[in-house]
Structures are given as structure tokens and as C-alpha cells.
Amino acid sequence: MNKEYLWSKTGSDPELEKLEGLLCEFRFDRNSAPQLPASNIVTVEKVSKGRWVFGLSFAATAAAVLVLMAMWFTKAPDTPIARDQHDPNSVQDTAGPRGEDTSSSRLDDRASTGVLTAEPIRLTEPITRQSRPRADRAVQIVKPKKKEKLTKEEKYAYDRLMYALAVTGSKLKMVQDSVDRKRDIPHPRTTRNEK
């Protein structure tokens, strides 16, 4: 065996040359074009997380809006505006089913006008929401064409009542303030027990 031929292919060694000739069929083909990995690989486009988050939040918001709208429309007939829209004649139709003015409608009328009279409120029948027809339940938000003029005695009584209400309100406010102040200060017995 020629050691130099085995190491650097210098000289000759028929035995090694024969082996090389036999095994050259397995040799790497330098002329073969490599198959680029890019042609064999399918990359999946990345879907950004932001797109998912945006989509989910949009869907959640839309669902919430739909639910709120559904709730609003189911409750809408009970609201005053909707009732007025539903039955425009209800403004003039203040009479009850028996031809009498109901006490609540008269009270509402006076409250809206800001005018109180000394006339007592008479409850002719128990007021229940189910017992009254739909048109009677309409709230009267109509301004009167002309104000009712009070008599001298009524005006005096009205002023006295307003004065009394103002005094009572201020006293109640003072009481409330003193109660709040006492609540802020801890009770001496309680603190001793805690110690």
C-alpha cells in the first residue's frame, strides 16, 4: 500500500485506484444544482395577536350594544315620552273611565305648573297601575294656557307653607350635620374596651 498515495494522491497504487474507481459511483455530484430550501418550504403567515384582540373586543362591544338596545326597546312603552308618542290624544284625555279626573293626574298637572292650591286631593278609588287603562296612565306634561289666580287667603297660606318648609329643611340640615360630626368621633367607651 502506497502511503503517500493514500494521503495526498501522489504516486500510484493500483489497489487504491481500483477501490476509488469502484466507489466513485457514489460520489457527490458537484454539477447537480441544489434544491433550494425556499422551494420546499411553505411558511404560514403570522396572524398578529392585535387583530384577534381587536376582533374579539369589537364583537363583545357589538353584543353588549345589541343587548342594551333590546332591553331599551322592551322597556320603552312604559316611558312617558314613548307613551306620549304611542297615544298623542292622551294629553287631552284626562278623564278617567268614569268621566272623572283622577287624582294623580290632577296632582301631576299642578306639580308641572308649579302652582299649588288648597284644594284637597280626593282619592275616589285605589290607584293601581294594573287597574287603570293605558291612556289614563299618561303623565301630563302640558303647560296650561293661563295660570290659575289664587285668592288672597290661598296666597297667604301658600307663603306660610313655603316658609315652614324652608325652616324645617334648614333645621333638618343642622341635625344631619351634627349627627355626621358625632359619627366621625369614636365613642370613648368603645375605645377603652378595645384597649
Next chain:
Amino acid sequence: MSDRAINSEARTASSEQDFNDLYRRYGPLVHGVLLARLPKDEVPDVLQDVFFAAFKSLRSLRDPNAVGGWLVKIARNHAANFYRASHRTEELADHIEAPGGSQTEAAEVLRVIRSLPEAYSETLTLRLVEGMTGQEIARLTGRTPDSVRVNLHRGMTMLRQKLGIEGKK
């Protein structure tokens, strides 16, 4: 396959050129390493896998002079992975040939080379099959020339014994 599906990193002209250069320069080395371990029909596919894996992580290589040794390691790992996977499927070799002829003789010599210890079979495959000199083997694999020289001589001696060439003399 649409163009969008192709990896953009490996699509540029410069990357193609790099890949071709890498393939032509180190192809024989990796081919020899794989041929010393795998059935010859499996070698081309695994060769492509090795180069693609190397190409993907080429930027992580710190020393450009160590490309050969790095590729040899990748090839050895892929060969080991091939046998792990093929054990599960138990595939039959499809390179069974009719007896007689030079092809059978060459396949027999290659089989004997593969039966040698790994260090010898790899070095002899690179020398006898790929036609590299001892210096080229040492330079490309990163081993010392003395180590390659010893492996060549010991491996050749064992091969001759197994092929019965010594007995003929």
C-alpha cells in the same frame, strides 16, 4: 405554490448565492459523512435537510472558519435522527440489487467500509468515495492532519483485512 408561501429570507438573490456556494463547497464533505452512516438512497434527502438546517442558523455561527466541522456535526445529528425515526416505521431498504456486476461489488465495499469504526469509516469514505486528499479532509473537518493520517492508515488496514486483500498477497 405561490410566491407568498416562500420564505422571504431564503428568497433573495444574495441568499441563493450564499446557499449555492455553501452547498458546492461543503457538499462532498457532508455527503461523505452521511454516506458512511445511511443507506445511499436516503443520503440525498438528508443532505438537503442538513444544508437547509445549516442555512437557517448560519448567522449563529461565530467562527466562519469552523463551517466544515459545524456541518459535520449537523450531518451526524441528522443521521442519528434518521435512525431514530426509521426504527418507528420499520421501512425496508429499497436498494436491493441483483447479484453480480460492479454495482454489487461497489455496494459490498461500501458496506464493509460502513462496518468499520466510525472514525475510520468516515475518513475512508471521504478519501475513497469523495476523492479528497488527507489535507482536504483535515482542513474541512477541522481535525488535525496527524489524526486524519492515522485514521486513514488504520482504516485502510482494517478494510484490506475485511476484503481479504491481505490474504491474496
